[in-house]
Amino acid sequence: MLDRTLTINGEQAAAETTFEVRNPSTGELVGHAPNATEETLNAAVAAAKAAFPNWAATPDEERQSLCRRIVEVLGENSEELAELITREQGKPLNGAGSRWEVGGAQAWAAHTAELTLPVKVLQDDENGYLTLHRRPLGVVGSITPWNFPLMIAVWHVLPALRTGNTVVIKPSPHTPLATLRMVELVSALLPPGVLNIVTGDDKAVNLGALMSAHPDIRKIVFTGSCATGQRVMQNAAQTMKRLTLEMGGNDAGIVLPDADPDAIAEDLFWGAFINxxxxxxxxxxxxxxxxxxxAVCDALVAYARNVPVGDGMDEASILGPVQNKAQFDKLKRLVDDAKTKGQVLLGGTPGEGLFFPPTLIAGLSNGDALVDEEQFGPALPIIRYSDVEQALADANALETGLGGSVWSRDKEAARALAARMECGSVWINKHGAIQPNAPFGGVKQSGLGVEFGEEGLAEYTDIQVVFS
Incomplete structure (x- = not known):
């Protein structure tokens, strides 16, 4: 059993109380995480604020070198971190599981370490010399979710550090352990106070709400639900914080009539059922x-029925459990409703504990709960259409717009339709394949701002124009 401590101002700090973290595959106790108080949070923010001037003044090459060292530390501790993720989050070690997540965290950290935001010369003539500079903001508050606890933490922390900001991070109470360990490892490379972490069970103290309203935090980067993101934005309004909000998506895929069902079945499955x-x-x-x-339904069923589901620590498992009971209950409600309106092609009946088999349900349409609400679990509604214009209208009908995809043998036709989808990312013949050099973010109510690449890096800075 693991009992973790906080990292504040380069020191390990205990808390008066702790909360349990349990394995969603087995229900077994994995460890305890500290319950930070408002005073603890204030201490973490104060440490980050005090560390900011020197960190911001650190030469860019030195910060870059330290970010490269972070990549190495993630690699040196990859198996420990992967096992922590599996034990607290439930995802298998293999497949697109926790080892893959740690590898993804390394890849994003490595790409971010090499990014720069050079000074731009806007004007150089007899009328003046104008330069645009990117200045660090100050203290960045990071609020991360439970689905990819380590990788998303790296998505938040590395660009903040790379641009000269200091950080206070708060992971989900469902999955704090891997992030606590990662911050402990990374903080040892950095000056005290540059990277700090607070955790809590969100019962007595809502750390996220306190962070998003805190006067000494200059930016919040948040990944999570639309409802929580909206509250973050409301709380941040009085202090005019910079915000990057990556919120819910209810991504649509459109399969055109010329697609090959057997050829696309595997990619369709993983586009929907990854993690x-x-x-x-x-x-x-x-x-x-x-x-x-x-034919598409048959091909999907044929592929999905052979995907192993089980305890994440079993090397043979490819999919694991739903991470927590609240999400499991939501998924079950949506599937139970869909079973009364459509045809269950596969799954539909929960297993033991938090296990839910891959579920495919046909015969649904817009207006049905499983179509309109983001299920965030292993259930996919399949909607029959006859007119592609109506399919596009239905795909665009919701208030979310994170990603979308078009499936066709004719890539030009697919690209033409993709251009009309109302979402931040569109894929052709695949879905969800994000990468560190491509900006990622949503439109409509799926978020604000972008992550990744130079565009994402710039969101951790203010612009300053110097006229001379």
Whole structure:
């Protein structure tokens, strides 16, 4: 059993009380995490604020070198971190599981370490010399979710450090352990106070609300639900914080009539069921032309029925459990409703504990709960359509717009339709394949701002124009 401590101002700090972290595969106690108080949070923010001037003044090459060292430390401790993720989050070690997540964290950290934001010369003539500079903001507050606890923490922390900001991070109470360990490892490389972490069970103290209203935090970067993101934005308004909000998506995929059902079945499945469907940019709705609807359904069932589901620590498992009971109950409600309106092609009946089998349900349409609400779990509604214009209208009908996909043998036709989808990222013949050099973010109510690449890095800075 693991009992973790906080990292504040370069020191390990205990808390008066702790909360339990349990393995969603078995229900077994994994460890205890500290319950930070408001005073603890204030101490972490004060440490980050005090560390900021020297860190911001550190030569860019030195910060870059330290970020490269972070990549090495993640690699040196990859198996320990992967096992922590599996034990607290539930995802298997293998497949697109925890080892893959740690590898992804390394890849994003490595790419971010090499990014720069050079000074831009806006004007150089007899009328003046104008330069645009990117200045660090100050203290960045990071609020991370439970689905990819380590990788998303790296997505938040590395660009903040790379641009000269200091950080206070708060992971989800469902999955704090891997992030606590990562911050402990990384903080040892950095000056005291540059990277700090607070955790809590969100019962007595809502650390996220306190962070988003804190006068000494200059930016909040948040990944999570639309409802919580909206509250973050409200709380941040009085202090005019900079915000990056990556919120919910209910991504649609559109399969055109010329697609090959057997050729796309595997990619369709993983577009929807990566991380057991617990992914913001997973495909949550699939619109299939009536001419190939049944063939696509058959191909998906044939592939999905052979995917091993089990305890994440079992090397043979490829999918694990739903991470927590609240999410499991929501998923079950949506599937139970869908079972009364559509046809269950596969799954639909929960297993033991928090296990839910891959579930495919046809015969649904917009207006049904499993189509309109983001399920965030292993259940995919398949909607038959006859008119591609109506399918596009249905795909765009919701207030979210994170990602979307078009499936066709004709890439030009697919690109033309993709351009009309109302979402931040669109994929052709795949879904959810994000990468560190491509800006990622949503439109409509799926978020504010972008992450990744130079555009994402710039969001951790203020612009200053110097006239001379």
């Amino acid at each position: 057991n469907g617990q992914t913001c940019a997973a495909m949550k709705r699939l619109y299939v032309h009536e001419s190939i609807h049944d």
